[in-house]
Amino acid sequence: MNILDIRGLTKKFGDFVAVDNMSLTIREGEIFGFLGANGAGKSTTINMISSLLRPTSGEIRILEKDIAKQSRFAKTNLGIVPQDLAIYEDMTAYENVSFFAGLYGLRGDKLKERAEEALEFVGLSDKAKSFPKNFSGGMKRRLNIACAIAHKPKLIIMDEPTVGIDPQSRNYILTSVRKLNESGCTIIYTSHYMEEVEEICSRIAIVDHGKIIAEGTKEQLKSTITDVKDIRIELKSVQGTEGELLKPVPGVRTVLQEENVIRVHSDAAVDNLNRILKQLMDAGKEIRSVEEQEPNLETVFLTLTGRNLRD
């Protein structure tokens, strides 16, 4: 069964087209990665799915019901974990979860039970009576998740739930996402951390300029870029001029810099490794290691959008 069906979705702000005739289907039980650089149209799409924005045209169906016509049904089956924390600092963790779960019509013992369950799920049971203002960033993120799951939605949208937190909390959240999925929830997951998406998502869509430009499993996406090779060169030091230096080399498409490593995406058909290395050595660069890697999601994203995910 399709849990989410988007057909011909468009959103315009004046002349600017934020989402352009997007169509997408997500099946029950998936963890669906939604990738796009800033301004690609992800948040606008999520806001339309959450009924915070009205589409200019197109249709969104949740569990086969049109959200424009059966908004209450759609919203009851939807949980949103927003990118920015949306919790009350002057309410305890329990009160926060209980308040947001109450908005879905839960009352009395059921509300109490669900709120406690959600807090336990994110590992905050012992902090139920504490105020979020005394929480660490990771704990607040977990509370942000608890507020979205207490009413037991079938579809959960997580908009960068791990942004700005410590590795331990990130691991906790990723494990929670998997557990939620195992318990029957479908998850739409957006992140700027490509490795997270690669690790947990069963299917991924890449959005650019308001359109889905690629969609499929990790393997399917990687197989779409057989014409690109990814060369990883570790230098003693990187000065930022390497991109300009390698541009004239035939076949080189893009050059990325990550600390002391440069990553060169080049046409697979062009044998240019020696030219690349020579160019660097002639410029006095000290090479420490060279490795040709299999294309990963980042390569796919860069190749398809021409941009880094964090741009």
Place this chain on the structure above:
Amino acid sequence: MWRDIWFLATRTLLMTFRKRSTLILYFGLPIAGIVATFLLYGSVGTTELRVGVVNEDSGQRIAEDTVGFVKNLDHVSIVHVSRNELKEQLAANKLDSGLIIDSGFSESVLSGSPDHIAIESVKGAQVTGYMKSMLRGYIDNVAAMGKIAGGDGTTFQQIYDQYRSSAFKLTSESVNDTSLAKQMSYQSIGFLLLFMLNSAASLAELMLKHRENRTYYRILSSPINAKTYVLANIAVNAVVMLAQIVIALFFMKVVFHMDPGISVFEMFALLAIFAVVSISLSLVIIAFSKSSGMAGALQNLIIVPTCLLSGCFFPLSIMPETLRRVSDFLPQSWVLQSIEKLQEGATFGSIGFHLSILLAFAVVFFLIATYKFGRNNDTRNFV
């Protein structure tokens, strides 16, 4: 929808009033306004004059009767003291003034030239004036009898006895001066209007705060829609306003025994209509504000000056004509005018025009807010 409004409103009330500072803000300040008015006007009005009497002409009938006359004056209480005690008690503010009757006073009155009597006070003519003028009238009468008797004790006694048991009787009734109580109530309501407007704006500001901490968007992604959310805020606002009115009227009537000169129910109804105006004005402030900080600034710019011009802090009568005309465009002024009319004896029905103007203010403010919510990109989700 009503179930959702109830849930949101009760939770918002619990959340808002869990802090003691909020209780003080919403309910303590209106009471403080009443206390301030009470202290301001409480010192003005009728008080009892404490008079120390030194009678060194004791045993003489005229002297005794003079002391008796002073004793029977309204709002005067006397205490017999010695000269030294009088000085000490005047200095210690235990007495307001002293009446000293020297030996020979009765003799001098009998001869038609009153002497040997003095009034002392450290507070001046403000305190002694009343007793002096009353006493002068009495002593002059007795002295006139002495003159007519030509110093003959028997004749004087006859005339004096006739005077004492006069054939006609004058009975006097004290008329209560209610103007002060009415003015106190009027001013207390003035302060209450200010606090009601501020409370309404602060409560409506919660909507902006929820937008700033993003919880507003989380609420809207739940089955609650924007209209329900705004209605819940209005409901919270209405409950707080009505509670403010009830508490303020309770303190005025029961605790401070102020008599506003209007029935409590009429006062409540009038203030309840003003509560609607306050809520609608608060929505206008929110509609034109992009942040809670901006709303706070607008609140200060609008509420205090309009209260000042409406006569909430001091009577309109002391303001120049031009400013008084400006007050016709301010809702607070119409509430205060209504109170004045009711205090003058008008019926609630006869101030229908004033009530209509107040309701018109509310309708216009609601329309402006709705229009602005609909047009403003930042707040379009409200309606």
